[in-house]
Amino acid sequence: MLDEDVRLMLAFRDGDDAAFDALFERWASKLLRFLERMVRDQAVAEELVQETFLRVHRARARYVADAKFSTWLYTIASNVARNELRRPFRRAPHDSTDAEREGAPLELAAEESPVDEIVNARREGAQVEVALERLPERQRAALWLAAVEGLSYGEVAKALETSESSVKALVHRARVALAEQLASARAKLPAEAKPVLLRGGAR
Amino acid sequence: MTSARDAELSALLDGALSAPEAAALRAQIEADPALAARFAELAQVDAALRALPARPAPADLRARLQAKLDAESAPRTGLGVIRGGAPRRRRAWIAGISAAVAATAAALMVLLHAPGELQRGAPRDEGGLAAMRPSDTAASPDEVALVVAPSAVPSEQATPSPAPLAPPAELGSPDASRVARVEGAALQAPSPSAGDGAAHSDGGLLDTTPDSSAVASTPSPQEPLELAAANSADAAATQRASEATPALWVETTDEEAEALGELAPDDASVVAVLDFLDELDVLEAEAS
Numbered sequence: 056m057l058d059e060d061v062r063l064m065l066a067f068r069d070g071d072d073a074a075f076d077a078l079f080e081r082w083a084s085k086l087l088r089f090l091e092r093m094v095r096d097q098a099v100a101e102e103l104v105q106e107t108f109l110r111v112h113r114a115r116a117r118y119v120a121d122a123k124f125s126t127w128l129y130t131i132a133s134n135v136a137r138n139e140l141r142r143p144f145r146r147a148p149h150d151s152t153d154a155e156r157e158g159a160p161l162e163l164a165a166e167e168s169p170v171d172e173i174v175n176a177r178r179e180g181a182q183v184e185v186a187l188e189r190l191p192e193r194q195r196a197a198l199w200l201a202a203v204e205g206l207s208y209g210e211v212a213k214a215l216e217t218s219e220s221s222v223k224a225l226v227h228r229a230r231v232a233l234a235e236q237l238a239s240a241r242a243k244l245p246a247e248a249k250p251v252l253l254r255g256g257a258r
Numbered sequence: 259m260t261s262a263r264d265a266e267l268s269a270l271l272d273g274a275l276s277a278p279e280a281a282a283l284r285a286q287i288e289a290d291p292a293l294a295a296r297f298a299e300l301a302q303v304d305a306a307l308r309a310l311p312a313r314p315a316p317a318d319l320r321a322r323l324q325a326k327l328d329a330e331s332a333p334r335t336g337l338g339v340i341r342g343g344a345p346r347r348r349r350a351w352i353a354g355i356s357a358a359v360a361a362t363a364a365a366l367m368v369l370l371h372a373p374g375e376l377q378r379g380a381p382r383d384e385g386g387l388a389a390m391r392p393s394d395t396a397a398s399p400d401e402v403a404l405v406v407a408p409s410a411v412p413s414e415q416a417t418p419s420p421a422p423l424a425p426p427a428e429l430g431s432p433d434a435s436r437v438a439r440v441e442g443a444a445l446q447a448p449s450p451s452a453g454d455g456a457a458h459s460d461g462g463l464l465d466t467t468p469d470s471s472a473v474a475s476t477p478s479p480q481e482p483l484e485l486a487a488a489n490s491a492d493a494a495a496t497q498r499a500s501e502a503t504p505a506l507w508v509e510t511t512d513e514e515a516e517a518l519g520e521l522a523p524d525d526a527s528v529v530a531v532l533d534f535l536d537e538l539d540v541l542e543a544e545a546s
Contacts, residue, residue: 079320087313141539143543179306180309208272223274230300233306
């Protein structure tokens with residue numbers, strides 16, 4: 056039995072352009088969310104969503120339903136993001152490479168002071184977002200795909216062109232790093248409240 | 259708690275354990291408060307990630323995609339449609355390398371030494387990635403030069419190019435001028451009088467250079483590499499090759515790019531070339 060996405064892709068391959076529209080509707084927002092986490096820039100992420108769908112469009116004739124559509128789509132998106140992140144002289148809000156970031160200690164954008172539960176919850180979201188942004192690229196991708204998008208380790212391995220055991224290690228390291236960030240943020244309760252600075256502001 | 263056990267907690271969260279493994283670990287979690295606390299800590303990460311607000315895709319995103327799709331299906335010249343974007347450019351270089359390194363080098367030399375042409379032909383042909391970030395392509399000429407002559411480093415370069423590289427006038431053929439115009443569009447090459455030089459403030463080779471002679475004479479780390487590339491091959495032969503096969507400079511043929519591995523990531527040779535290019539990025543960054 057084919058999942059709905061595979062059915063749509065096969066229909067698109069066979070000439071049904073409306074199926075492409077349907078796939079875009081189903082996946083654009085999720086892809087945007089993933090790519091925003093990867094490249095840390097909304098405008099660039101939007102371009103990369105388009106690039107991903109352009110590649111889907113170009114590849115339609117060769118599409119075979121031998122994997123879940125989502126795995127195939129995230130493979131393309133991961134490659135697109137990888138290329139973007141490795142572009143020389145890439146202009147991005149955070150321009151350090153993963154290699155540079157790998158050894159650096161994680162830090163939060165600001166000290167925080169929980170005023171009440173709601174503020175605290177929002178702050179925790181902001182903290183996890185900042186901490187996520189600071190993870191190395193592959194940890195970030197692996198954790199997002201496994202924990203948020205629900206891909207299996209095997210599917211993540213395919214999307215990131217690595218082994219399942221690597222994915223397991225990547226996801227775990229990423230999760231531990233974020234857990235430590237959340238725990239230390241919760242432990243620290245400074246008196247002075249400062250807004251957590253999120254780049255972009257419009258999130 | 260061992261780190262191996264710790265990793266199993268992640269695997270449990272991700273549904274990556276077999277049913278018996280998962281059941282056994284759950285039993286241990288119930289029996290061990292420390293393990294349970296750790297599990298809760300890790301699970302909170304997932305909850306926090308999933309709670310991050312999702313921004314819906316902008317309403318015009320589909321229309322913007324359609325514009326690009328329409329551009330792709332537009333009639334192609336010998337060099338294909340104009341489309342920007344660093345990922346494709348890199349793949350295109352791979353095509354050039356695997357097809358004919360020398361010919362590609364010569365074709366690129368033509369481009370490198372025709373910045374005047376680039377600047378005159380600077381209409382904005384498309385609003386894609388390249389147009390969005392004009393500094394993209396400023397980096398590409400020297401990177402290509404590096405690819406062509408990987409063993410050449412500035413200190414080894416003592417002799418000037420024996421033969422003049424293709425002058426801009428040779429860009430008169432339809433295909434060649436098409437290339438120049440494509441690059442001009444992508445570069446958005448600023449003229450000094452436009453007061454818009456900030457677009458190229460990252461020291462790219464083509465940084466606000468008004469004419470081709472200035473490019474050739476500007477002392478820059480990249481220059482010796484270009485010249486070395488020219489020296490390393492029979493300049494006349496490569497020039498002929500480039501005239502015969504201008505389509506080797508392929509911003510354009512997606513089928514080729516995809517055939518090279520965008521959708522076949524297991525191709526070891528493609529991966530090897532990509533890794534090589536990455537190493538060059540590092541060398542380049544260190545040199546500058």
